[in-house]
Amino acid sequence: MDILLAIAIMALGAVVLGAALGFASIKFKVEGDPLVEKIEAILPQTQCGQCGYPGCKPYAEAIAKGECDINLCPPGGMEGVQRLADLLGREVKALEAEEKPKQVAIIDENTCIGCTLCIQACPVDAIVGAAKQMHTIIAQQCTGCELCLPPCPVECIHMEVIPETLDNWKWKFPVIEIKSAPAKEAA
Amino acid sequence: MSHYIFILVGAVLVNNVVLVKILGLCPFMGVSKKLETAYGMGAATTFVLTLATGSSYIIDHFLLIPFGLEYLRTLSFIVTIAAIVQMTEMVIAKTSPTLQQTLGIYLPLITTNCAVLGVPLINIAYGYNFVESLLFGAGSAIGFSGVLILFAAVRERIEGADVPRHFRGSAIAMITAGLMALAFMGFAGLDKYQ
């Protein structure tokens, strides 16, 4: 008898609480996912696809879902990984791919044949030109994603590192960090 | 009156639930990296703890003791706490999704926070009545939040400091927590004359 009473009381408690929770879950329903915007704001918007996703927004969505790691974006650098780690509370890992210095693409105008294949490939419309007209890349708009290099049939596009000028020169960190030398690779 | 003040002071400082009773260390270590998350976690835990203390007392006195079901205490307390935490989670998800994301897994883990289960059980052990239980519960929650915020502030300063490489991260945090616990031992005896 006692045990039945105990079970009955527990069941009653469970029903009451369950009903309350069910009601609350309907009343406090949340739409959308603002986290994706936050992640996207940290990504460098190069739209290069090096992370394996077709653009920065798909990568942000994948991170928000927890499908992939935060260290897949080379243009964002270690700093991007750090900021993502801070935002999401995940561990900071080294980058999968190597971090390259900032580059822009340049078309060799002697060789360009005006085929417009690179214009279609550029994700940010940084290439100006038309069929059978000279193509040129607007350096300020180029994000260095390198998506225009493969489609060119005459291989007239190459990457150039952005030089340091008075406009983008930065003061150096006053402390010289002592880092251990990189491990020697097997010859 | 002084009896109630002593209970409150005792709960906040002398028998601080984190640093003296060493309960509820999981969110204490996990959420204290940034001050904003510490505020959020402190508020959430205060809400849950106070509600849990009140409802545990009611369940214990009107449901369990009359029917002689004291052996179901742990079970029923946990069920109530879980429900309260779920409710809190939903409210936070609606009002502040950022906080929900930053708290991450630690928000539902308030369910398993030993402080949240421990305080109602301590109330029963001390034989407090309803008002005393609530005071003790609220005091413990304030103590928990206060210490959490203090610890988060200290950790934020340590972030920018020159910590030796092998001490970085959890190690220096543990050492700091230990030093804070030592400091809180200074409050011992403050509620002696209750």
Add this chain to the structure above:
Amino acid sequence: MLNKLFKFYGGVKPPSNKTLSNALPIVQAPLPSRLVVPLHQSIGGMPRPVVQAGERVLKGQLIGQADGWLSAAVHAPTSGTVLEVAMHVRPHVSGLDSLCVVIEPDGQDEWIAHGPPDIATMSPADICNYLQQHGVVGLGGAGFPTHGKLTATPAVPMAELIINAAECEPYITCDDLLMRERADDIVRGIAVFRDMLKPQSVIIGVEDNKPEAIAAMRAAVDAQNEAFSVVAVPTLYPAGGAKQLIRVLTGKEVPGSMRSTADMGVQVFNVGTAYAAWRAIGHGEPLISRIVTLTGNVRQAHNVEALIGTPMNELLQLAQPHPDTDGIIMGGPMMGFLVPNESAPIVKTSNCLIAHSERLFPPKAPEMPCIRCGACARACPHELQPFELYWHARAKDFGKTQQYNIFDCIECGCCSFVCPSRIPLVQYFRFAKSEIWAREREKKAADEAKTRFEFKQFREEREKTEKAEKLAKAAAAQAAKKAAEAAAAAAAAGDAGDAPVADKAPDVAVDPAQAAKKAAIEAAMARAKAQREAAQVKNTDDLTPEQAKAMADIEARRQQAGIAEPATTTETKPE
């Protein structure tokens, strides 16, 4: 007249070392071997060069035209020939190049035709334009184009015009000597500013370690019957900072967020700028020279009137530096920097060259940990907390540095000066500021890239839907046409045997079309490859004599036309 003086928080009293160089009068520097005049010498847009290599220019001739409102023109400091318009090292701590006009003086120092303009007929806008065209910029160190500061804010009445003659930094005495020798011209220049801004009062602030200068200015002001007050301010570094001087003379505290002090009814000009303005308005002379203090580890420290563009090492020779001099500091010891390349030229904002030696400037002790003594916060004239800024800049937490108002820091060096742990605080703040600016630039670029990407996706969607619509329409039209044809054929022949043949024909027709297309593509690629081969430079070593002669002829023609540099390589010439 008694002026109430206020105090600003903080400040330090370094040894002034001014008696080294303030004993001798200003000497006119002789013409250097060549002048390298950078085009970008002021804040704002870079002037466009209007001369070419080989052109002869006269003294004061325009060589760089101002680009936009916030820019100032650049002029040739002496007569001579333009050697080149090319990238040369700039007097900047990075040692990077910028576009310069290199002039070889011809020794004649021939002025271009010039004369004072008719001020009576000029409107304030005309005077601003005139000053811009004559290259008058702030000579106090920042190089802000003066014409940009000569309009009062419409809603705020101009209360005080302050002339900054404080010269608080140690070693520098150029303003001191300028005031002693050329006070009349300075006062006339101040009168020009006064007429433009129409302030309620004009105050000339001079530090009290310059009694002769104060006396000279007072005499000049009295002689011209002007109502300017020459006020001696207590000697304290950095009393010569614009916001600090405003505080001392008027009691007003300019908030960090305010862009222009004119919004508070105050405007500050350097005393050298007033002099330059009068040379332009009163004599029609553009800004082509300035007083520079040569001091430090030298035998004869004094001030010279140097032409803009004089290489620094040549200029410093006039003061006879000691043999153990191992570098040149441009500016003063608090805010100046060691010039990476000593052949960098003097620019409009170079007020002092200090010969550096280990004896005078012993190497700094290594940095030790911060002991949080608070001496830096006590010394900061802007009431900032340098130890907090240091902590967060070192941890690279730039958000926190901005919370502590890092952009209010004027990099005066008071905090580094007093730090007992010898921490180079200003270097950390400069690092933090440039990182924050770099991040803002990157963010801007990223936002732009995102907008363009989203627009591109929208455009592709739109094109797709338009294409689909077109195809649908065409298909519908085709279907309608086919139906009409079928109806006509059925009506005319009524022979169903032709239908299968009609169906097969399109398939066979497609294949030859595709094959033709493929062939055309391959031919085009072959042509392109050939074109690329042709464009690349091939055989330049084994040239036949005919080829070599043809190339030499072409080179000669190009040089005559002036579109090639003089040949410096001998690769194109036959052995």
